[in-house]
Amino acid sequence: MGIFKKRTVENLGEKKTDMPEGLWTKCPSCGESLYESALAKNLRVCTHCSHHFTQSAPERIAALCDEGSFEEMDNHLQSLNPLGFKGYLEKVKANQDKTGLDEAVVTGCATIDGQPCVLAIMDFRFLAASMGSVVGEKITRAIEAATKEAKPVIVFSASGGARMHEGILSLMQMAKTSGALARHAEAGLSYISVLTHPTTGGVTASFATLGDVILAEPKCMIGFAGPRVVKETTHADLPPGFQTAEFMMQHGLVDIIVARKDMRSTLSRLIHYTNSGGHAKRAA
Ligand SMILES: [Zn+2]
Known part of the structure; x- marks a missing residue:
């Protein structure tokens, strides 16, 4: 029954x-x-x-920065659809409405435990945090502001890669952001890169992996091409844990895996260390 x-x-x-x-x-x-x-x-x-x-950019800012210290910059930049990609601007608008953000990265100045820094935080909810010209420009301007004001820069990456809707202009952002980081390094300033799930494509191949110190959240996926593409191209079985933060640390790409609850204190310690002159000047 x-x-x-x-x-x-x-x-x-x-x-x-x-x-x-x-x-x-x-x-x-x-x-x-x-x-x-x-x-x-x-x-x-x-x-x-x-x-x-996945954590949104506003959630990360609230968890990391001293209360009320974050001052956003460059939130007025807009994509112009240079290739005339059908439906692109409508997609951008829909993502703006969905997330309340203007683009897939939020940049600004803040303090962490009273220590000034410049932050750029990518938000995966916005078109898979793909890097188009606005994302690249905002990150570049953030790095340039840090250079001008002699501040360390922290970038939280999470991205599906370059934004296909803007073609070659998206790929150009890789060189532009890397160039800005080289000038920041020449000024003897430190750059902390934080990799979060997932960091892939042109973002991995540019600013995300150029940090003086590279942190990663536990078990996040880090790669250039996805595992299926790598497997089909190499015709080889992939090792266990392939493209995880732990695998990348074992192979020298990641310096420290940091649980989210320890992220603020770790960043605070690293900024304190680099500000007190404890780091060697990075070769540009
Ligand atoms: Zn669970």
């Missing part, structure tokens, strides 16, 4: 996903259903397995 049929544990788990959208989020790593409010309070890290969910 149906009345005696018990719901299995699996069924109960599935039931939770039927909850109104926005109340619960299912962890893709351990499968637990998490209260959205509890997840937000825990810096969007799973309370069961420490899986790091």
Whole structure:
């Protein structure tokens, strides 16, 4: 008789996903259903397995900077659709409405534990944080402001790569951002790069991997081409953990893996160390 049929544990788990959208989020790593409010309070890290969910730029700014210290810069720049890519500007507008941001990166000056720095934080929600001319220009201007004001620069990367809608102009941003970093380095200033899930394509191949110190969030994906493309091109089986932060640290690309709860204190220590002259001048 149906009345005696018990719901299995699996069924109960599935039931939770039927909850109104926005109340619960299912962890893709351990499968637990998490209260959205509890997840937000825990810096969007799973309370069961420490899986790091994607964090928005405003959430990162709130968690990292001294309260009220962040002053945004260059939030007026707009893509002009130089290639006439059909539907591109509508897509940009839809992403602006969805995220409340003007583009896929937020830049500005702030203090961390009272120490001035310039920050650029990419937001994956906005067109997969792809790098078009506005993203590249905003990051370049942020680095140039840091050079002018003799401040360290911190860039949080997360990107699907160069933005295809702007073609070669997107690829040009790789050289432009790298050039600005070279001039920042020539001035003897430090650059901390933080890789978050996922950092790929032209962003990995330019400013994201040029840090004096390169930090990464646990288990985030870091690569140029995706694993499927690499496998099909090389006709080789990929090693376990390929393109994770841990794999990249083992192979020398990443210096430190930092859990999100320790990110602010780690950045604070690194800024303090570099500001006190404890770092060697980087070769440009
Ligand atoms: Zn989890």
